[in-house]
Amino acid sequence: MDKASPFVGHSMSELWQERYRLSAPQSLIDNETLRVQLSHQSVRDYKADPLPEGALETGLAAASSAATSCNLQHWSVVVVEDPQKRAKLAELAGHQNYIKTAPVFLAWIVDLSRLERLTKYEKLSDEALNYEESHLMAVLDIGITAQNAVTAFESMGLGTVYIGGLRNNIAAVAELLELPPRSYAVVGLCVGHPASNVTRHIKPRLSQNVVVHRERYNTENEADYIADYDKKADDYQQEQGLPSRRWSQTVAARVSSLKGLSGRHVVKSVLEKLGFPLK
Numbered sequence: 001m002d003k004a005s006p007f008v009g010h011s012m013s014e015l016w017q018e019r020y021r022l023s024a025p026q027s028l029i030d031n032e033t034l035r036v037q038l039s040h041q042s043v044r045d046y047k048a049d050p051l052p053e054g055a056l057e058t059g060l061a062a063a064s065s066a067a068t069s070c071n072l073q074h075w076s077v078v079v080v081e082d083p084q085k086r087a088k089l090a091e092l093a094g095h096q097n098y099i100k101t102a103p104v105f106l107a108w109i110v111d112l113s114r115l116e117r118l119t120k121y122e123k124l125s126d127e128a129l130n131y132e133e134s135h136l137m138a139v140l141d142i143g144i145t146a147q148n149a150v151t152a153f154e155s156m157g158l159g160t161v162y163i164g165g166l167r168n169n170i171a172a173v174a175e176l177l178e179l180p181p182r183s184y185a186v187v188g189l190c191v192g193h194p195a196s197n198v199t200r201h202i203k204p205r206l207s208q209n210v211v212v213h214r215e216r217y218n219t220e221n222e223a224d225y226i227a228d229y230d231k232k233a234d235d236y237q238q239e240q241g242l243p244s245r246r247w248s249q250t251v252a253a254r255v256s257s258l259k260g261l262s263g264r265h266v267v268k269s270v271l272e273k274l275g276f277p278l279k
Helices: 012-020 032-038 055-064 083-092 113-121 132-155 164-176 222-239 247-254 264-273
Strands: 075-080 104-111 159-163 183-192
Touching: 012 032, 032 132, 055 075, 055 132, 075 083, 075 132, 083 104, 083 164, 104 113, 104 132, 132 159, 132 183, 159 164, 164 183, 164 264, 222 247
Parallel strands: none
Antiparallel strands: 075 104, 104 183, 159 183
């Protein structure tokens, strides 16, 4: 990792302890790629400096190297560097101003339009594109692809943050990016040099006792493990100078009503207008 990273020189055991706030097992595998992944943090404050020469192309090559469902490769990415366009995207995404400050913004596109064009070239039907499975495969591909890019960019010492707020205004984003029918921006990604005030702590995640199940799904002792995580997550909040909060209550409240979807409860109807019947 770049020497600007606050986690350069940390061992895998130290990074594990930061991520889970638990003692690390004795048998961890240790390599540079794993250290990059375990030290991931979202960056929301960027320097104005451009990306290093070749960084964008290399990161997108890593994205293209990800697995793809049935080799359909039904994703595209729109690279947005124009300041005015990034400012408009920031507004559409809920006034997330780091879209304006990061020098590069990537809009990851569910792209069934290219497959539709291919069927026309081959004089074939495009029936399968009308079904939810085709849409689901494309969304899955983007998740895998974009995360490959994140790991690549972070290995260069760059910072990233995903922007799900693009789905707040799917049609307006599609119009701004001049997307064809049967395509839309499912998520965005800011990329840039982290500002000097990047956090020196890694946000803790739920322990493997909660999210890893062996042979069968098991909720035994789940409440105790989550209560323990609530304490660790709140400790992190306070370390960052943020308001105290209980993670479990926060996320439960978020899914308790449509308000937590930030206007995205209409996504299905908007996608239908953009050429996704989702049968």
